[in-house]
Structures are given as C-alpha cells and as structure tokens.
Amino acid sequence: MDRSSHLSVILDLCPTQWLLSAQPSNPHPLSFDTFLSHLLVFLNSHIAYKHENSLAIFGALPGKSLLFYSSEEAGDPSTAEVVQPDPNSYRFFKTVDQSLVRRISREFDILGQPDTEEPCALVGALTKAICYINRLLHPAQSLSSPEDSANLPDPRILILSVSPDASNSYIPIMNSIFSAQKLKITIDVCKTFGPDSVFLQQAAYLTGGSYIYLEHREALLQYLVMSFLPTPSIRKIITVPTEDKTDFRAACFCHKHVVDVGYVCSVCLSIFCQPVPVCSTCRTKFPMKTLQRLNMTRASSLTGTGASQPSASRPTNGTPAKQVYTGLAANLR
C-alpha cells in the first residue's frame, strides 16, 4: 500500500496574477515569496516522506514551459546544479530548494521586463509532466528488470494555478486529461488565486484527484500537506478534502448563458439556449418540423414560468428568457 510515489508539481508563474495576488487590497494577500516558502516546505516534506519518493517541478511561464527540477537530474552529476554544502540543512532539501529558485530566477533574467505578457503555457507544462511520468512508467527495455514493475511509482500531478482559464486551451487540456486517465495519473489542483477554474475542476474530477480552492490563503501549507501529501494509494484509507459540488451545467454557445435545458446539435453537439434553424458551429440545417415543435414547446413553457403573476404581460416571442431551475446542479459528495 505504501509504495514510493512520484509527484510532478506544475507552478503557474504568471507575473501579473502574482502581483494581483500580493496586493494588500485582497482579503487574504499572498505574495510570491511567501508562497515560495510554503511550497518549499511542502516539497521537502514530500521528499522526506519516503526515501524513494521522486519529484519533478515544471514551470508554466509566460509563453514557455520547462522542467525546473527533477530527482533524476539531481542524481546525475553532469546535469545537477552545483549546490554549496550547508551544514545547517539536509542536503537533499537544499538541492531541491536552491536548484528550483535558481532556475526560476534564471528564466526571469532571460525574459527581462517585457511590455506585454504572453499567456502562461500551462498546457505545455502539463503535457511535459505527463510525458515525464510516461517515461518513468515505461523505462527503456534494457534497463528494466522484473522487480521494477512492482516498484512503479504511484504518479500524480499537482497544479498550483493562479491564472484564469484560457479559453483556447480547452481542447488541449481535455486531451491531457484523457492521457492522464489512460496512464492512471491523478491530477490534483490547488487554485491559489483567481476565480475557480472550470477546466482544472474537470481535470481533477476526471482523474480522481482533488480540487482545492484556497480560502485561507495564509495557510497554504496546511492545505498542501493535508490534501496533497497523501499519495493516491493512501487516499483509499485517508480521505482528503476536495470540492463538494461540481457544476456540470453547460454554457450555451450563442449567448454563453449557463443553461439547465438546452438544445443540442445532433451533429456536433453544440449547445444552444433556443432552437436554431442552422447550427452555428457546423452549419447543419435542422428540419423545419422539428424546429416548429421545439419552438411550440418552448413558447408555452415560457408562459408557464411567468405564472406566479397571472396578469403579467405576455412575453413576446423571441425574447430569450433565462430559465433557471434550481436543484439541478449535482451535489457530489
């Protein structure tokens, strides 16, 4: 049960979001250096947890993504960072901490101070993390010995996210989720700053990981240790916190309303809040008869919702009325 475990951490290093996060106007400001301290303690605890535990740290920087640190690299003298020995600290901790910070700072030296910020390459970092784990799970044939298969690390990815969802990354993220599912990688998400991320919520939900929205941000370490330190195999015994509710409702494509009852294109599965003659996504034409029937249904159900005031003015046709039925959001406990 208590096998060695691999953890890949993805750091969202979006400078503007971190600046916003540190602003004192926030109810719970969290600056990057405080975050870094919390994170380093967490990473060190993961290494200390079991001698065989391995670690990889990926960064999602503006416009690029890269591997900051990996246990594999650190063990190889040709690639390892030169770390001054420090009598006051455990050497492995020191190696992780120092190589990570040095790499980050080197990257920001290269980036300089640009006038515009490119979007953070979260997808790139996620893909690299999955590839890295894939390599761990499938070592080269010549190197693998039979006993290795029993010792395969119990892999997971932890995303520490601060930036909001980038809409154009929906499909790549979904594809990454499917790859992760196939490799049985658990994706944990800690939303450190900003609004809830729908994509990452789904990533955690679909891979059996846990999604945590950081409420009391000063206590980041508490959340990290409690939710993300237990390995997936141990989580069968120790329940870790995760979000209570997952909203599975979809937003319509035409007005971006969240709808309870929508009309779905039978060809491309686009969602509309009202019946349309032609699908705006794939240009499929729908039969007139179906359309009439749907419109008829809709017209009368619209009048139905206004029933609390019988004298209310009749809704005119074509006004999209937002129908919200409560109690539909699935409560997944």
Added chain:
Amino acid sequence: MPSTVLCTGKATYKKQNGTLQLTNSHITWTPDGKVAPSLKIPNMDHSSLLCSKVGAAQVKLKLVLYSFSEGHTFTFTNPAPVATAEREQFKNEITNYISRNRTARASGQLPTDAPATPATTNNFAAPPPRTPTIRPPGGTPRASSIASDKSGSGNDVADYQLRKRVLLNSPELATLHRELVMTGQITESEFWDGREHLLSAQAAMENQKKGKSGQLVDPRPQTVDGEIKIVITPQLVHDIFEEYPVVGKAYSENVPSKLTSEEFWKRYFESKLFHANRASIRSSATQHVVKADPIFDQYLVKDDDGLEPRKPVAGDVEMFVDLGATAEDHGETGNQGDTTMQAGRQKAALPLIRRFNEHSERLLKSALGDGPSAKRRRLNDSNSMDVSQIELDDLKDSQASEGIALDMKNSQRYFESRATSEGDTPVQVSVPQAFNELESCLGGWERSLTHFTIDKKAMEAGLASMTSNVKSRLEVKTKRKEIPENLMRQMSTCQTAANEFLRHYWHSIYPPPSQASLPLTETLKNQRAAKAAKMAGYLASTREKVEAIVKAAPYEKVDPRRVELAMRPVLDAVNKALAFQRNRIARGGTPNPQTPR
C-alpha cells in the same frame, strides 16, 4: 366425424363418474347417464402426460394440454388390475400423439390453435377458450386500438392477456398499476398509453416459435426423504429411447420376457449403461451405486474415445471448419503447432464431446428436416474454397453511411464560448512591474524560509473547513441506509405516483410526435384538456401527501428535513406543472397550447 375408438375406460373427472374414450381424433369424457361428452379435447392439443405410480392406491392419469397447462386429471375407477391395464392403454396411445405433436410444433407446422371446445351441457368449469395471440408484426393495429381513447377497453381479450403478462413480468409496473388503476385514479387505457412498446415487445416475444429443447436427456436423481429417486414419466421414457436407441433395444428384448417395466428401469439406472450414457462428467460420488448387471452389461460398448470417432463423419468436412486443415502450416516451417485446439487431448472428454455432436446433429435434423438444408446445399454447390462462404451476412452493415464530416466554422467562437462567464474586468497592472516584482521575490528566499511561520488563526480556519469537508462526505457514506423501509416505501410510492400523474399531464399537454400529427378535432382537444385538468387535480394533492410523510418521519426517527429534501425535486416538478395549469386557465381557458399567438 367418423372416428375409430382406440380405447375406453371408466374414470372420474372432477369427482364425477364417467367414461373416458380415446378416438383417433379426440379424447372425450362423458359423465354417467349422459349421451353427449362434456369434455372433448383434440388429440393435437396433447402436450404431456403424467401417471400415478404403479401400485398406488388410485390409478390416475393427468393430461396436460398446450392450451391448458394446468391439465385434466382422470382417475380410473375399475378394480385395480383392470384400471391399470386401461390406463396403460391410454398412456401408450396418448404418448404417440404427444410425440407427434412435439415434432409437428417443433418443425413449425403449428396446428391451428383450435381451442378445446367443451360441450356446454354441463356445469363444471371448462378450460377457458383462448384466442390466438398471433398478430401481424409491428403490432400497429393494437397500438392504435389502445391509443383510441376507449375507456374500459377490456373487450379485446388478447390485449388484456398481453397486459396481464407484461404486469406479471414486471413487479414494479404491477405495483404502479395496482395503485393507480385498481383504485380508479386513472383508467386502464390511460395507463397503457405511452407504454405500447412494452406490449409489442411482449407480443413479439410470445410469437417466437419454440423448437425442440436442446437439452440432452439426462435424468437426474432427486433425493426425497433420504431415498434417491428418479421420476419416470412416459415422456421421459420416450425421450430416452429416442436419445439412446440401445436402451430401446434392451427394453424391447427384455420387457416383459425377463423383466417387468419397473424392474427394467430400476436396474437401468443402477447399471453401467446409464453411467456410460451420462451427459456430463459426473462426480465420482454416484459411482459406488453402479453395479455389475448381467443384462445391461451386454449392451455396453467401449467408450467412444479412440482417435477416430466410431461413427464416421458423413461427407467431407468443410475446409473452413476443419480444424485439421491448417495442420500442414505448422511443423517444418517453424510455426508453432496449435496448442489451443487439439482434438482429443483430454481423452475422458471425447465420448462426451462426440455424444454432444451427435445430439446436436439429431436436433438439427429434427428442426431442418432430413435432406441437406438450404444452406448446406448452397455451400455444396459452390466451390469449397470460395472465400464468400465465410462471409457472414449478419456481420455486413447494409446501411453503412459515410457519416457527416464535422466541418467546424469559426472554431474560435466555439472555444471562446467555453470560457468562464466571470464578468469581472481584469485589473490593470503594469506588466514590467509584475515581472520585476516576481524576480525580486526570488532574492531573499533563504531568509524567508528560515523565518517561515504560518498564521495560527488562518491555519486553524483552513483545518476546520477541510475537516468539515471530509466529515460531511463521510457522513453521507456511513448514513446511507438510515431511512427505515416502511418510510422509504411510502416515499417511493408517492414519488412514482406523482411521476405517473406528471407523465400523463405533460402527455396531454404535449402529445408525442406520433400523435401530434393527428388532425386536431374539437373532441380531441377537449379530451386532452379534460385529462390535463384531472391530472392537475391529482397533482395538487401531492403536496399534502408529502407533508404527511414529512410529519410521519419523526415517529420513524428520521430527520424530517431529510425527507423534505428528498421529496423536493418531485414537489418542484409538481409545482411547475400546477403553475403551468393555473396559467393556462388564467389565459382564458384556451385548453390548447398549440394555438399560435
């Protein structure tokens, strides 16, 4: 009808004395003192026969019919030896008819399902006449007959029987039926309205022709009161003779010259012959029963487990089904021999496999008739190496379509629309400053790590919120089965009833597409409006019912809030329908929502 009397006997039926007579077309029973028979069954209807034990106090014969599976029981009233002789005579004759009927039915020459026509002169219950339920496929006439709103349509007997069987097969539906239709809340036809598919599925299932059972005849001993018994029916005897001709041969040679029938069977079931004829590799537990038997052992033949089957395979084996055909591919060329399908690797199984094969062949013959079947003939005519032989029609997709290629126009819009609808405008920040800040944070990391502390309050708050999160999930997991069964049943009853009413309500408001095309007459409109109003009336009482359950909850030691929460979706749905109905009435009683406005 001129008919030959095959045998007669004195027998009681339903405790009345009378005469039983078998002719070449019917079996009749005439009560004493009457001329016309009160029971007349065509011989074509005989399904199976059961007899009381030889030597039993009463000499009985039970005849089971295809149209009346409960069967008729006759008791022969003459003194014992005469009665037994009479019974044997009937038994032999009827057994002939039964086996003839079986083959006829199996081969699909279903005799006209003529109901047993009892003479109506007497007062005892005659078997109920049964209307054949064979209907044209698709069942459209029935569907329409149901859809036409004839309340109390019990006139169609076949429909009634069909419904009854559907209900018998589905206890949940039967419960609903009992609660709604039996109490008169909705009519029978309303209940079935929208459930036509269940009826047509049932009809289709019943119309499927049943062939001869594929089971190998294998009488299994039953243990009754510590005695091991094998119940022998005339039918079983017939089946055994058919399946194992050698037993038939033994019977004809030894009964009654050397053995009585009873002795014959007793010794047979203890003999090696019976165990050689087994249909499975039985456990050795029964082996000790086997005795050497001078009569039966001479019929024993060696187990058919040689390399070649004793009975030679008729004709050439088709190339494509011949397991030996690929043998030459293996061996010298280096391909490994087929290790999975080696004929006769397990020697003990060989006789059994061959018996199964023979049995299957016999079964196939009985179903297809003797000569080469249509399929076989087709295969034999064509070249035996024709690959088209192994093309299975069933696997061909006759309606394969290319599919519609997804041609996405302005895909950008598609992805944009997935973005969260968080409407807050981004706070303007200076980008260079942000980069600068972040970099400067990296400088003093060692110092801040050494002085690392966490705010105690925030930590406790975080811990508390996470613990409550875990706790609430744990509670759900552990307290699932808390609601007692009685309350649970009330809740589910209330829910299913409300759902049924809702279904009918919305069905009358928005008729399904199949009915939407019907011409909208005034009567139809009114009918629908009336139905909607009636259903709305029932729905209105749902709230009271739910409240009653909620009130009852504390007595069952259940938190009423939980019941309320559980019933809320139903109430929401009901309220929506009621609001809709109120609104419709308020709009001036236009009962038809389809009026374009």
